[in-house]
Amino acid sequence: MTATASLTQMQLLGVGSETNVAEGYPRFAPTPSQAAILARLPELMTEATTTPYPVLEQRAHTAFLHALGQTTAPIGSGRILSFYASTIAIDVAAAALARRVRTVGVVTPVIDCIPALLRHRGLDLVPLSEESLTDGDLFLRHPEIQAVLAANPNNPTGTVMTEAELERLGRACAGRGAPLLIDQCFRAFDRRAQYDTYAVLDATGAEYVIVEDTGKLWPTGGVKLGFLAWSANARLDLAEVAADVLLIAPPFSVAVVEQFALDLADGGMTALHERIAHNRAVLGKVLEGCERAAVSDGDSRVSVSRVELARGMTGTRLWGQLLRQGVHSVPCRPFYWGDGRAGERYLRIALAREADVVERAGFAVRACLEGG
Known part of the structure; x- marks a missing residue:
């Protein structure tokens, strides 16, 4: 496989591996409280088929977003859509954006599917x-930018924008009339990113779109949701584009996510943070x-x-080298979509695993480096 391969292509190689630290999806045993939810899956299936979808969805939105401190998120307003994956939510946002602007400033590094989806929609990226x-000087340096895409926290660096930094960015975008898209898919891992983003951005007057995600948090075998939420002043055709892609998210997934989100608020988040x-x-x-490798991003x-x-x-x-030994990770070159060479200094290891898997991967990294 070449250095131009996408992260998804690389991650697919490891789905059957016993030492898979490639993709970010959780591969660990459930906590006792999570196991109790999984034991209720037949009951949740019945609930999903007998409860009106809008009721299920609003309950899930409330449970998840409130667990993350997002108490002013537009729940019940029609400005939150649910998808079976956050990638679909991002693509909908990209398609709506492409109807209005041409050039988007995109953070680097970032998960490479984001710039790929934007480019597929015909957008030019900076x-x-x-x-x-x-x-504070973003638009002075890049006057060609018509919209901005950020991530908070970012993947793979773990960098968090503070409340003051986000407010500054929101005001800059509002002053420019530039939509602001934020990937918040890793928010649950870092309490520093759990200030009320919606309240902060609403106060700036920014036109914003936020992507939230449950897929990295719980060992639910791929049952997950991605959410797309936007400001009251947004002029992007998000609902119209989404209607061309998906009718509704799977009601069963919505019911499961609600229960796991309630558990997240009731001690599950602390347990997750301790594991990571x-x-x-x-x-x-x-x-x-x-001497040849060290864990980076110490505050991540x-x-x-x-x-x-x-x-x-x-x-x-x-x-x-690791791949040939059956150890599946990902290099960071694809994250640095603006200049892949800058990413060659790094390898990314997924931590949402049993500890012995992470340990095996670490020893394999060390053996490759010190042996060669």
């Missing part, structure tokens, strides 16, 4: 560093003292970790 999004922090520490301990709390490599080794080369 790479923006994480720092440039919040320094423990696995990040496991990876750090395995690589401790290694998301469910992935970059490993920074010493000069002379690239992430793509190391990924290939």
Whole structure:
């Protein structure tokens, strides 16, 4: 596979592996409270088939968004749509955006499907560093930008925009009349990103669209939802575009997500944070003292970790070596869609695994580097 392969293509290679630290989907045993929900799946199926969909959906929106501190999210207003995957939500936003603008500033690094989807919709992209999004001079440096796409927290760096930084970005976009899209799919992993984004942005007057996601949080075998929410002043044809893609999200998924979101608010988030922090520490301990690699992004709390490599080794080369040993990770080159060379310093390890899987992957990384 070439260095131009997408992350999804790379991740597909590892779906059957015993040492799969490639994609971010959770692969760990449920907590006791989550196991109790899974034992009720027949009951939830009955509820999904007998309860009106709008009732199910509003309950799920409330449970999930309130668990994350988003108490002013537009629940019940018709300005939140549910999809079976957040990627679909992003594509709907991209299609609606393409009806109105031509050039979008997009954060780099970021998961590579985002710039790919925007380009598929015919948009021209301008790479923006994480720092440039919040320094107040964005549109002075890039007057051609007509919309902005950010991520908070970002994947793979874990970088979080503070409330003040987001307010500054929102005001800049409002002043320019530029729609602001924010990927918040990793919000649940970091309480620092759980201030009420909707309240902050509403106060700025920005026209915004936010993508939320449940797919990285719980071991539900792919039962998940992505949400697309937007401001009252948004002039993008989001609902119209979405109607061409999907009627409704699966009611069963909606019912399951509600229960897991209630569990998230009732101690589940703390348990999730402890698991990810423990696995990040496991990876750090395995690589401790290694002269050719170290865990990067020490303040990151998301469910992935970059490993920074010493000069002379690239992430793509190391990924290939690990692949031949049955260890599946991803190099960071595809995240750096503006300049892939900048990403070659890093390999990304998914942490939403059992600790022994992360440990095995860490030892394999160390063996490849110190043996070669």
